[in-house]
Amino acid sequence: MIQAERILAGRYHIGRRIGRGGMAEVYAATDERLGRHVAVKLLHTNLATESSFRSRFRQEAQAAARMTHPSIVRVFDAGEDTFVRGDGFEIVVPYIVMEYVDGQQLSDHIAEGQLSNEKIEKYMTEILTSLEYSHRAGVVHRDIKPGNVMISTADEVKVTDFGIARAISDTTGTIAQTTAILGTASYFSPEQARGEQVDGRSDLYSAGIVLYEMLTGRVPFQGDSAVAVAYQHVTEPPRRPSEFNPRVSPELDAVVMKALAKRADDRYQTAAEFRTELQNAFKGIAPAHAAAMADANPTELFGPGPTAIDATESALNSIQHDDDRAPDVQRRPPAMWIWAAIGVVAAVVIGALIFTLMLPKEGQLPDASVSVPNVEGMTLEEAKSVLEAEGLKIREKNEASDTVEADHIMSQSPPADSSVAPGTTVTLTISTGKGALTVPDISGMSVDEAKAKLAEIGFKPGSITSEDSATVAEGDVIRSEPGPGEQAKSGETINIFTSNGKVTVPDDLVGKPYADVESALGELDLPYTPIENPSCPATPEKTVTGVSPTGKVAQGTEIQVTYCSGSNQDGNGGQQQPGNNTPPGQGGTNPGNGGNPPGQDDDDDDDSDSGLPGDRLPNG
Numbered sequence: 001m002i003q004a005e006r007i008l009a010g011r012y013h014i015g016r017r018i019g020r021g022g023m024a025e026v027y028a029a030t031d032e033r034l035g036r037h038v039a040v041k042l043l044h045t046n047l048a049t050e051s052s053f054r055s056r057f058r059q060e061a062q063a064a065a066r067m068t069h070p071s072i073v074r075v076f077d078a079g080e081d082t083f084v085r086g087d088g089f090e091i092v093v094p095y096i097v098m099e100y101v102d103g104q105q106l107s108d109h110i111a112e113g114q115l116s117n118e119k120i121e122k123y124m125t126e127i128l129t130s131l132e133y134s135h136r137a138g139v140v141h142r143d144i145k146p147g148n149v150m151i152s153t154a155d156e157v158k159v160t161d162f163g164i165a166r167a168i169s170d171t172t173g174t175i176a177q178t179t180a181i182l183g184t185a186s187y188f189s190p191e192q193a194r195g196e197q198v199d200g201r202s203d204l205y206s207a208g209i210v211l212y213e214m215l216t217g218r219v220p221f222q223g224d225s226a227v228a229v230a231y232q233h234v235t236e237p238p239r240r241p242s243e244f245n246p247r248v249s250p251e252l253d254a255v256v257m258k259a260l261a262k263r264a265d266d267r268y269q270t271a272a273e274f275r276t277e278l279q280n281a282f283k284g285i286a287p288a289h290a291a292a293m294a295d296a297n298p299t300e301l302f303g304p305g306p307t308a309i310d311a312t313e314s315a316l317n318s319i320q321h322d323d324d325r326a327p328d329v330q331r332r333p334p335a336m337w338i339w340a341a342i343g344v345v346a347a348v349v350i351g352a353l354i355f356t357l358m359l360p361k362e363g364q365l366p367d368a369s370v371s372v373p374n375v376e377g378m379t380l381e382e383a384k385s386v387l388e389a390e391g392l393k394i395r396e397k398n399e400a401s402d403t404v405e406a407d408h409i410m411s412q413s414p415p416a417d418s419s420v421a422p423g424t425t426v427t428l429t430i431s432t433g434k435g436a437l438t439v440p441d442i443s444g445m446s447v448d449e450a451k452a453k454l455a456e457i458g459f460k461p462g463s464i465t466s467e468d469s470a471t472v473a474e475g476d477v478i479r480s481e482p483g484p485g486e487q488a489k490s491g492e493t494i495n496i497f498t499s500n501g502k503v504t505v506p507d508d509l510v511g512k513p514y515a516d517v518e519s520a521l522g523e524l525d526l527p528y529t530p531i532e533n534p535s536c537p538a539t540p541e542k543t544v545t546g547v548s549p550t551g552k553v554a555q556g557t558e559i560q561v562t563y564c565s566g567s568n569q570d571g572n573g574g575q576q577q578p579g580n581n582t583p584p585g586q587g588g589t590n591p592g593n594g595g596n597p598p599g600q601d602d603d604d605d606d607d608s609d610s611g612l613p614g615d616r617l618p619n620g
Contacts, residue, residue, distance in 0.1 A: 007032075008095060009081050012040055019105075028100065031076075038076060039101070043094040061096055064162040067137055071130035073150065073160040074099040101158045107146035110213055114245075120214045121282045123149070125275055126157035127207055132271035134162060135200035138415060142198060144206035145187040146213065185226040185233070186219040190262050193230035197419035201264040204274055208259025208267075211278070215252065216244040220260065234262070251281035258289055264420075269395075269413045269427040372426060374416030376409050380430055383409050393425040400435030402458065402490050407431065434458075434490035441484035442477050447498060450477045454494050462493035466500040470525040470555065474501025505559060507550040513541035514563045521559055528559040538566030 006014045011033045018039065019026040029040040061078030068074065077097035084090055106123065109115065115123075127149060134141060141148075141162055150158040189205035191198050212220050220238035223229040238260050242248040255277050261267045268274035277287045370390050375383035380396070387394055404410045410429040414420055437458055442450040451461040472478050481495045482488050503524045509517045514530070521528050533545050546562035553559075 006083075008040060008042075008093075009077075009079060012038070012095075012097060014040060029097075031097070037100045039098045041096045041098060043096070063137075063139055067134060067139060067162065069130055069133045071126045071157050071159060072134065072162065073101060073158045075162070098160065099158070101150040101152050101160075103150050103152035103158075105147055106149035106151055106157075106210070106214075109151055110146055110217065114217065115214050117282060120211070121279065122155075123151070123157055123214070124207070124211050124278055127159060127210065128204075128271040128275040128278070130157070130159045131200065131203050131207065132275070135203070135271060135413075135415065136411070140198060140200055141203050141206075142192070143187070144203050144210060146210055149210070185229045186221065188230060188233055189264075190234045191264060193233045199264070199414040199418040199420070200271070201267050201269065201414065204259060204268050204271060205261075205264075207271075207274065208256055211259065212238070212241055212256055215241045215248050215256070218244060237262075249281065249284070251284060251286045252278075254287050254289065255281045258287065264414075265425050269425075370420055370422050370424070372412070372414050372416055372418045372420055372424075375412055375426075375428070376416070377404075378409050380407055380409065380428070383412075383428055387426055391422040392420070393423060395425050395427045396430055397427065398430050398432045400433065401431040402434050404431035406433035434492075436487040437490050439480065439482050439484055439486045439488055439494060442480055442496070443484070444472065445477050446475065447477065447496065450480075450496055458490040459488065459492055459494045462495040464496045464498060466498050468503050468552075469499035469501075470503050470523070472499035474499055474555075501555055502552050503555060504552050505547065505550045507547075509547045509550075510544055512544055514544055514561070515541065517544050517547065517561055521561075525555070526553070526557060526559050528561050531560055531562045532565035532567065533562045534565050534567035536564035536566065538564055 008014055008029070011031060013030045013032055015028040015030070017025055018028050024041045024043045026039055026041050029038050030036070031038050058078060061075055065075040065078070075096060075098055078095065080092050080094045082090055082092050109119075127144070131141065131144070139162055141159070143161060144159075148159060148161045150160060152158060185193070187206040187209045189198065189202040191202055209219055212218075221229050221232040221236065223232060238257070240248075240253045241256050242250070242253050255274075258266070258277075259268060259274060268277070281287065370392065372392070373386050373390060375386055378386070384394055399410060401410055408431050410431050412429070413427045414424070439459070440453055440457060442453055445453065447464060454461050467478065469478050476499055478497045478499050480497065488494070503526065505524065505526070506520065509520060518528070531546075536543075536545060542563040542565075544561060544563050546560070548560045549557070
């Protein structure tokens with residue numbers, strides 16, 4: 001399609017071809033303007049013959065370019081370029097420029113052999129996550145298949161070709177033309193096979209086919225033509241994956257069979273619902289609908305009956321081999337087998353022709369289709385009124401939301417503007433308001449740190465109250481209300497209590513035992529100094545007679561504690577009376593000699609007994 005050193009649109013230097021399919025060829029390229037490695041998909045020139053396709057293709061590529069998700073291949077640019085062939089004929093080449101993914105298609109991984117359960121769960125989870133994102137953005141893929149899922153060298157899923165399928169299906173007339181471009185009808189949903197308008201649930205059916213193929217190594221419906229396969233999608237029930245791979249659990253069987261329900265209303269309504277039940281199934285948790293499915297499909301004595309295609313293949317196979325039970329001279333099967341095979345083949349062909357004639361024409365909607373109104377943001381009662389007026393049923397489910405007011409609609413499935421049959425069930429996700437969060441421990445933080453922590457989680461800082469603390473530094477947080485570990489709603493107010501750097505010394509400690517006062521001061525983390533009071537009787541528990549200071553004091557203030565010691569007790573307060581400190585007969589001296597014994601010098605340096613009260617006794 002391209003020549004060496006080809007420059008596309010004046011900026012993309014086309015390199016080696018890295019893939020090809022029924023509708024395009026993919027080349028590694030370099031965006032010379034931005035200097036980045038990209039992948040360029042060049043659509044086949046037969047797609048560019050209609051202006052309606054080129055217009056639709058640009059619109060859908062622009063919608064895909066607005067999606068940014070880790071599991072979706074980014075679309076950078078789209079358009080068309082014109083170049084002249086060697087014979088002078090001008091060719092218009094539609095192209096799309098995408099993120100380059102270094103890896104393999106999921107179809108290559110499946111072809112290499114049985115995938116582990118861990119791989120299947122990981123790949124399907126990421127595929128469904130990408131679909132959840134695209135459906136919320138209003139984009140339906142329409143061509144989910146292993147060939148459109150890339151697995152990078154880092155083992156990450158990248159879904160590609162968003163928007164292209166819609167551009168093609170909206171500008172091609174029949175199922176045969178569409179499948180010729182898309183490559184296969186094996187992943188079509190029943191509504192696609194009928195030519196009806198589709199919504200996100202069609203992608204979930206196709207994702208169920210991909211899951212089926214990862215589990216079994218084959219698709220559930222096979223045939224000689226796209227019409228034959230489409231007929232089976234509409235009419236034939238799929239066989240359970242466990243029939244082809246005994247390692248598939250009953251839980252996974254149930255998930256796959258729900259995903260492949262013929263009616264969109266009977267399938268998973270959202271990718272998130274599909275993903276949750278799939279993850280539970282891998283954990284051995286059976287879906288809630290598994291029991292109902294078992295009742296609706298009782299076990300048959302000899303297993304499920306063969307489909308028309310199975311019967312045809314069986315009959316044709318019998319023609320190719322000798323019949324053991326016939327004589328050796330008979331080299332061909334009995335005539336009745338030939339006629340049975342012919343009859344079965346004829347029935348299949350006639351059915352396929354009838355089905356093809358009944359397909360709707362291009363742009364034709366099913367009879368009496370209803371456009372789903374947009375009820376997001378309405379109250380539940382308002383939404384019910386609008387949907388019931390359109391003849392639609394309602395299924396409710398609740399979910400917490402930090403942004404949508406309680407009792408208002410967060411999302412709906414099918415999405416707004418989808419064309420559905422009357423009586424279709426619309427699933428409404430209703431906000432229950434802000435969810436419960438756990439209050440963090442903010443003790444010991446500064447006020448600013450505490451406010452930032454609460455805001456980070458989703459709470460509003462409330463009042464700030466100062467109170468005593470023996471250990472928390474002044475200005476730091478002591479506690480909160482509600483306290484750490486308690487549950488509160490997002491946006492709820494959390495009150496903060498800070499330390500004033502003080503403690504209160506009780507004023508009722510006097511008269512208590514010393515040990516009790518010592519314990520009380522220890523709880524306040526205050527140092528203290530014991531002081532003996534010898535003027536009161538000592539007691540075994542050392543009664544406290546004074547505490548100073550009391551009331552509010554700064555952290556670490558030293559407290560003086562006075563207690564009774566009774567060290568000077570004689571009934572007079574421990575003091576001797578004047579004049580009674582000399583024994584009889586040895587006491588007083590004559591006033592004439594200055595209180596000294598006769599003959600002793602009055603001028604010696606020891607004046608301990610001179611001039612002191614009580615040392616002088618009156619004469620006679």
